[in-house]
Amino acid sequence: MNLDAAKQTFLEEARELLEDMERILLDVEATDTTDEQLNALFRAMHTIKGSAGLFGMDEIVHFTHEAENVVDLLRSGHLALSEDLSGLLLRCHDHVKAMLAVVDDKATQQEMLQTSLLDELRHYAQPAAVDEPAGSSQASAPEQGGLRDWVMSLRFNEDVLRNGMDPSAFFRYLRLLGEFLVVQPVLCRLPQAERFDPESCYLRFELLFSSDASQQMLLDVFEFVREDSQIHIFPVGEAAAHWPQLIADADEAEQAAVRQAWLALGLDPDATAEPEPAPPAKAADKASDKASEKADKPATGAAEAKPPRASESRFIKVEAAKLDSLINLIGELVIAGAAANLMARRSAQSALVESTIAIANLIEQIRAGTLSMRMVQIGEIFSRFPRVVRDVSKELGKSIQLNVSGADTELDKSMVDKLGDPLMHIVRNAMDHGIESSEARLAAGKPAEGNVWLNAYHESGSVVIEVADDGAGLRKDKILAKAVANGLVPADSVLPDGDIYKLIFEPGFSTAEQVTNISGRGVGMDVVRRSIEQLRGTIDIDSAVGEGTTFRIRLPLTLAIIDGFLVSVGNATFVIPLETVIECIELPPDALQGDAHNCLNLRGEVLPLLGLNRFLELGQPHAKRQNVVVVRYGDSKAGLVVDELLGEFQTVIKPLGNLFRHLRAISGSTILGSGEVALILDVPSLIHFATSQEAERFASHAEHAQQRGGHGNH
Template sequence: MMREALPTFIAEAGELLEQMEGGLLHIEQDGADADAINALFRAVHTLKGSAGLFGLHHIVACAHVAESVLDEVREARLAITPALATLLLSVSDHLAALVALAADDVAPDAALDAAGQALGAALQAYLPAAAETAPPAATPPMAAAPAAAHDGSPHWHLSLRFGAEVLRYGMDPLSFLHYLGTLGEIVHIVAVSGALPPLPELDPERCHLGYELGFRSDADPAAIAGAFEFVREDSRIELLPPGSGAADFVRLIELRAAEEHACIDQLLIACGSVTPAALAAALAPPAPTAANAANAANAAPEAPAAVPAAPAARAARAAEASLIRVDAGKLDQLIDLIGELIIASAGASLAAQQAGAPALLESSTRVARLVEQVRDSALTLRMVAVGATFNRFQRVVRDVSAELGKDIRLEISGADTELDKTVVERIADPLTHLVRNAMDHGIEPAAARRAAGKPAHGTVRLNAYHDAGSIVIEVADDGGGLDKQRILAKAAERGLVEAGAALAERDIYNLIFEPGFSTAAAVSNLSGRGVGMDVVKRNIAALRGGIELSSVAGRGTTVSIRLPLTLAIIDGFLIGVGRATYVVPLELVEECVELDAGQAGAAHGHHYLNLRGAVLPFVRLRELFGGAGGAARRENVVVIRHGGRRVGLVVDRLMGEFQTVIKPLGKVFRQLRGIGGFTILGNGEVALILNVPELIGQLARQHEAAA
């Protein structure tokens, strides 16, 4: 059962490590505050506790020392210095490596063990001598020794009554016992099943069990109490430390008797927590004398304080319980099935139209509308905010700026912009290269910035926003900008352009995306090999996106990446040329107008027309792709807008809206320019999906060349 839950732990551990890294970077940049330190401590504490439930002792050992250091910080006995922050970030990386091995069910090798020991030793230097202890070795947590085996030595007594809803919150009482086994030894345990209802009334999703157990451990009391942090608000947890007096056990007996209408004195004796004689003496009525009363008052230690329930924590857990984790592969399968459903629905609608039966037409229309709603709901499940991806670059900027010896800061905006999960995952590597490039090539050294009247620190900005049915991600810097003459000289040196060639600014910048192109004076760990920007462009193109560069000398450079919101299903607009059918993304279509002979003649053979006083360049798809049959007597212009540009597509037929399931082209056809995929129509025919960014770019280059 624990193995089945391991993938959930791996996912949660990744989130906790992201919180740890983000918290450290926040503290390093904005200073330490109580909330940030507590959040950092909770992330490490939760990771340690969860790892203990799965017996991942390497993770527990590393997290334990880090937790001890952070506890010193939390108690204001230690400050987070840059050196300590760097060390804790290294610990985060080490824990991430251990989690990755746990995901593959692989034990750490000697090198990783040595790295962990080195990090542990470095952390121990921040701890007082008394705290320099490693977590106790794990022992079998369910070792229920018989009463005869008790040696009578003092130990903790834990009285646990788990809340009825803990199973629904994803908490397993057995897991807590496993975790206690990593902190010490359970010397005896008794299950309390008095709250079990009759079998016909038993709800398997509710917890009815409690435990009384004797527990021997040298762990800090806070660590033992912290083991129940996640269930404390909904459970009844009583912890009696070693050396508790018989009066404490009497109070526990009275408390449980009031709650359960049962006596647990025999369970306490069975656990070896109290002797029969001591308990009998405590339960005997005291002599009614003032002296005895005074002695009892002086001798009775303070009762364990009850921890009040936190309404905010309860509400947060209730909200979390309403969420479920779904494997991404299952979502992909759902989207594929919905795609096939859309194609089948289109076929049914076509058959209904051909049959001409009103009732059948009405039913097919209703089904098509429901399929569209199901499609939109399913696509929403795949949408995630880009903020998590952006926040990862805080660490990249920190490490790279230290390597370059520059003071560079990262600014993030538009973090709540949502994008398809697949696109977000595949955009991370191109963004990493662009951010590193901006820091290495774009941001000048502090001396040069001061000489230019700029702040000594440089800034890299990540921004995301929606525009015309697409998402635009910008990577900008406030550096020196691109040197056009240097780019041209380097391109001529490599034979990419002729020496002295006059190119438009856009074409000069696009030379950066040529394979092997680099303006770096020397090869470094970050750049200079010319194997980056061409790969970035290919990766963006594979996502049906486009990339553009803009730069202002002395003020900086901006790289704009335009991506589709989803890679699976879109609303399309069907157009026809001859016997061929094409699809244009509907959100890019601005309007459709008829192209009469007068307008075509006024162009005098040039590919532009006057659209209500504005010049509109256009391209004839028949000329671009070829088409069987003669030109239509009546042509139409589909006006599309993308990236601030408007162009027209001259076609023969306008065929209306169509839910389009995007299918990738095979390897043989992937080099086709202007085609981004295909789809299957309701009649079984194939329609090609136009790659609008590429078409617009091609048309822009033609007009610039003609000019």
């Protein structure tokens, strides 16, 4: 452990505190402030100030001190968190963040103190008029007054011992500053018999002390007891002059005792103002038996302190690669466990089977636990949007309210990192192009304030993130016209709504008549789509003219291990991700009419079927009885026709080699417990295939009925 490491800790800590601060400031705009929130605001500035001081970052101390004053007034109820003030605090947040970014550059930090923010803060802090500047003035160098003799009158309060303050400790500390000449205890207050309370302090001292420390430094030794006790320290020459003041609070008995003590010290309490520097009584008094004092110097303070215990905190930061390799190993463990279980079953020894099942349970728990370590709340990304919405709506002169829900939805950390930018783009787009100006909204009979919703939830093994607005909605005709003009689609195309909307993801597409500097920066929605697809996700758009638009991003939960459902077609084995499986039914004998795809009437619903044997060109003879696995992805369903249902199986996704990257129907491979390789089916693309084939066929039938024409350009 060294100071550099501590500094890193500080920067990390400050970053987290600032994040909290921002989150609260943006949150409280909508709701009432709670004490807890105000406390946390205070703590952010307070803690950063406190720690920055330790590292000598005086500029940050200075700035956070001013901010802390204001937040303290908020906390105590002397100020209310107006919109103006929360705006100011947000800008302070930015400023502190910026200062922390250049923490090693003193000059820049100094410059950064020349900010009007400080004046604004002081304006708020004025009522309280806290004037003491932050800083460590106490650290000033001792005034070199030269070696002097001091009179100390130490009349401790009875409570000092109970408060953990031991008079002898102050004596020990004084020894570091100088030398005791004569110590004269005053014992007159010590009660007799039962009235003596051993936890009260009755000891008082009058003494002569020789030191080159200043009066203030000597008084500071008693800083923790001065308030309740009577501590007086004067140069020997001035002592007599202060006698009346010094003795004012004492009763008669004590006055007499102190007077007696002074006489023993060679001082004359009655020699008013007459400087009579009594030569300090020969230090030959038994009381300062130096030899023994020296011999008795405490043998402590040896530098061999024990090594520090590791600092304990609630979080450990782990390198992502370590976690990845752990997850990989657990994947192997899952496979090995499955193999062991298979062997055990074959051996038909029930005890062995039992124990492999127990192991499998544990592995499952480890697996879930390890995977959850990678999972983070999506709130981590969502939290930056209130700020963006606030700033951008100001910039655009629109009034827009952001509504966040499902921030606690978890997803894989690696995805969180890559989701920020696309989401940001969609949100900016919604604000810029989606939400109309206040006038236009009022004219359309809508409230002047527009809304943007951010929502996240889990649905059948996917994470769904929605960005919705109550703006003008997408104009299909405009989009289509633009697409035609740009040559993206033929002039006479007839496309389903969803496909028209998706045209805005085409490279170089932009419908806004006015390109603002918010979202018209040349980065198009095509980049958004590409980022999402890289995460094995999809993006859909719903829109209604005049009501608004919803972007729906669907992402896989994790990239590493899935619960699979094992099926066989002929002698090949496939894995279907279990979360996509809705149900399994037996294939009615007459359902497949030799064609690879067909439909099934599933309780009144038309279910497109896809015969895997045919579709994957396996060329296997038909099994006598076939089954349909009904799978779902998003809103689409399809039935996959397979031979045998083999049950659930936990499986580790092994990515396919580059050679097979282009395969759309297969998303990966895995190794079964038996050592066999099984391919993992890519359900979204299979469903897409089944439904689009079905739609095409339906369309071609319809066209066939009317006229001969080209296929849809899908």
